[in-house]
Each structure stands twice: as C-alpha cells, then as structure tokens.
Amino acid sequence: MxxxxxxxxxxxxxxxxxxxxxxxxxxxxxxxxxxxxxxxAEEAMHHHPKELDLPSNGVFGHFTATEESTRQLQRGFLVYEKVCASCHSLNLVSFRDLQQLGYNEAEVKKIAKDWAVKQPVQDPKAGTWGERDNLPSDRFPKVYYPGTGTPPDLSLMTKARHDGAAYVYSLLTGYDEKPSAEALKKFPEFAKTPDGMHFNPYFANLNIAMPPPLTGDDQVTYSDGTRATKDQMAKDVAAFLVWTAEPTLQRRHSAGLAVVLFLLIATGLAYGAYLTVWRGVKH
Known part of the structure; x- marks a missing residue:
C-alpha cells in the first residue's frame, strides 16, 4: 500500500x-x-542581400568550365588587386593558385613580383627586418595598419558571411542607398551618419567604417572589353572571393556527381543480380 x-x-x-x-x-x-x-533600427533598415546569379551557384556550380566564367574570375581578381588589396589581405591564397584561373606561369611570376606589398624577411645576423619580392609559392602578403587596426582578411569572407557572394555584392553596391522616410520617422537619429562612418543597409549595424571601395564606373580597365560599371565590378569581385574561399568547389562537385552516378549504376546492377538469383524461386 x-x-x-x-x-x-x-x-x-x-x-x-x-x-x-x-x-x-x-x-x-x-x-x-x-x-x-x-x-x-537594424530590423527596420537592414536589407536582405540582393540576388546574385553566379556560375558557382548550385550543386552543378563551377568556376572555369566556360570561357565567360574564367574571364569573370580574372576580372574579379583585377578588381581585388586594384581596389581592395591596399587594405584587405588574401593570406590563405598563394600566387601560384592563380594558375587555376587561367594565368600561365610567367604571368603568375610577374603578378607576384610586381605586387605592391612585399614579403617581410629578417636578417638573422643584424636582427633587422627587410623585404623581398614575392615568389609564386608565397601567399599573398598580409596588409598591416599599425595602431589603427587591420581590416579583415578576405580569403574566407564569402564563407564567413551569410549569403556569401550576395552579401559582398550587396555591400559594395549599397552605399548609395538611404534609409526610407518611414524608417527615419521611427528612428530620426539615423538621419545623420556618425562622423567617420558610412551608412550601408546591408551591413549588420547599418554604419560601416570602410569608405565605398567602388566609387564609380571604369575604376579598372578590363582586358576582355567588358564595361567596368560599379555593378559589374561588384559582381566580379564577389565571384572571385567565392573562389578564394573554396577553390576546390568545382572538383568537389565533379567528384560528387561521379559518386552519385556510380551509386545509381551499382544499385541497378545489384537489383538485377537480385532478380537473377531469386528467379524461379517460389515464395
């Protein structure tokens, strides 16, 4: 009980x-x-990234399977070199990796040698630091801003941000956008951007310290004849940063497709063997 x-x-x-x-x-x-x-304010004014259609999107995404996709990556590298490289590093990528984008060995050597930031070297006897030209085997050298903070490395930027390439594209083209009248009525403090900051509705807290990198059309000159509009440059450098974040994507997709086809064929053969073995056996 x-x-x-x-x-x-x-x-x-x-x-x-x-x-x-x-x-x-x-x-x-x-x-x-x-x-x-x-x-x-962030919820009222923050915009979701714009749509960006790149060859690398989707399960069949690729980087250099077509001539145009290869040219886009080379254009994106040019935008990085001429516009972004003075502030942002690409330290997880080697110069020789650019051969994957269609550059030959001589071109890679020249790019490495002419790169504005050199490789730091130390003289073991004198204990002092100096510089040397970059080699194809070197990674892109880090950019330092002593005492003022170092801008983020871009190697994995499209992996580190939600919506990846679309985020980069939207951020670069979003400086011209202003808060709506309705949003400003709710949050009048955003009518004036703080000194040293720039309003961008695609940035997490709406105000970003980085000035607009793309200031107008024809900031670079594309060798393939493509017009270097601000929108085109933003798309191209976003495509390039997808490659820096995952340069093996194209090989991984190809390998995955081969594995799926193999499994489908193996399944068909196994089922055929099953039918052959049990043919004539009464249940």
Whole structure:
C-alpha cells in the first residue's frame, strides 16, 4: 500500500511541475503575441542581400568550365588587386593558385613580383627586418595598419558571411542607398551618419567604417572589353572571393556527381543480380 502511495505522490508532483511549465509557456506566448518586442533600427533598415546569379551557384556550380566564367574570375581578381588589396589581405591564397584561373606561369611570376606589398624577411645576423619580392609559392602578403587596426582578411569572407557572394555584392553596391522616410520617422537619429562612418543597409549595424571601395564606373580597365560599371565590378569581385574561399568547389562537385552516378549504376546492377538469383524461386 505504501509503495502505491509513494508512486501516486511522485506522479502528482511531476504532473504539477509539467502543468506549471505549460502554464508559464502559454502566458509567455500570449504576452509575446499581444505585446511584440519593439522593432529595432537594424530590423527596420537592414536589407536582405540582393540576388546574385553566379556560375558557382548550385550543386552543378563551377568556376572555369566556360570561357565567360574564367574571364569573370580574372576580372574579379583585377578588381581585388586594384581596389581592395591596399587594405584587405588574401593570406590563405598563394600566387601560384592563380594558375587555376587561367594565368600561365610567367604571368603568375610577374603578378607576384610586381605586387605592391612585399614579403617581410629578417636578417638573422643584424636582427633587422627587410623585404623581398614575392615568389609564386608565397601567399599573398598580409596588409598591416599599425595602431589603427587591420581590416579583415578576405580569403574566407564569402564563407564567413551569410549569403556569401550576395552579401559582398550587396555591400559594395549599397552605399548609395538611404534609409526610407518611414524608417527615419521611427528612428530620426539615423538621419545623420556618425562622423567617420558610412551608412550601408546591408551591413549588420547599418554604419560601416570602410569608405565605398567602388566609387564609380571604369575604376579598372578590363582586358576582355567588358564595361567596368560599379555593378559589374561588384559582381566580379564577389565571384572571385567565392573562389578564394573554396577553390576546390568545382572538383568537389565533379567528384560528387561521379559518386552519385556510380551509386545509381551499382544499385541497378545489384537489383538485377537480385532478380537473377531469386528467379524461379517460389515464395
């Protein structure tokens, strides 16, 4: 009799605990529906990245399977070299990796040698630092800004940000966009951007310290004749940064497709063998 009583008490305590939790959850939901949290400035003004269609998108994405996709990556590298490289490093990529984009060995050597930032070297005897020209085997040298903070490395930027290439493209083309009149009415403090900052609705907290890198059309000259509009340059450098973040994507997709085809064929052969072995056997 006593064990039954103890079990009943345990059940009652458990049911009471569950009931209290359910009651608290119910009223939390009701309160959230009736009194939703106030909209923040970031929620009111932040824009989702624009759509960006690149050859590398999707399960069949590629980098250099077509002539145009190869040219786009080379254009993107040019934009990085002429516009971005003075501030942002690409330290996880080697100069010789550019051969994957269609550059030959001589071109890679010249790019490495002419690169504005040189490789730091130390004289073991004197204990002083100097510089030497980059070699194809070197990684792109780091850019330093002593005392002022170093801008982020771009090697993995499209992996580190949600929506990757679309985020980069939207950010680069979003400096000209201004808060809507409705948003400014709710948050008048955003009518004036803080000194040293730049409003960009695609940046997480809306104000970014980086000035607009792409200041107008024809900032670079494309050798393939493509017009270097601000929009085109933003697309091209976004495509290039997808490659720096995952240069093996094209090989990985090809290998994955081969594995899927192999498994489909193996499944068909296995089923055919099953039918052959059990043919004539009555169930």
């Amino acid at each position: 006593l064990p039954l009583f103890i079990r009943s008490i345990k059940f009652l305590i458990g049911a009471t605990f569950v009931g209290v939790l359910a009651w608290a959850l119910l009223w939390t939901v009701v309160d959230t529906v009736q009194n939703p949290p106030a909209e923040t």
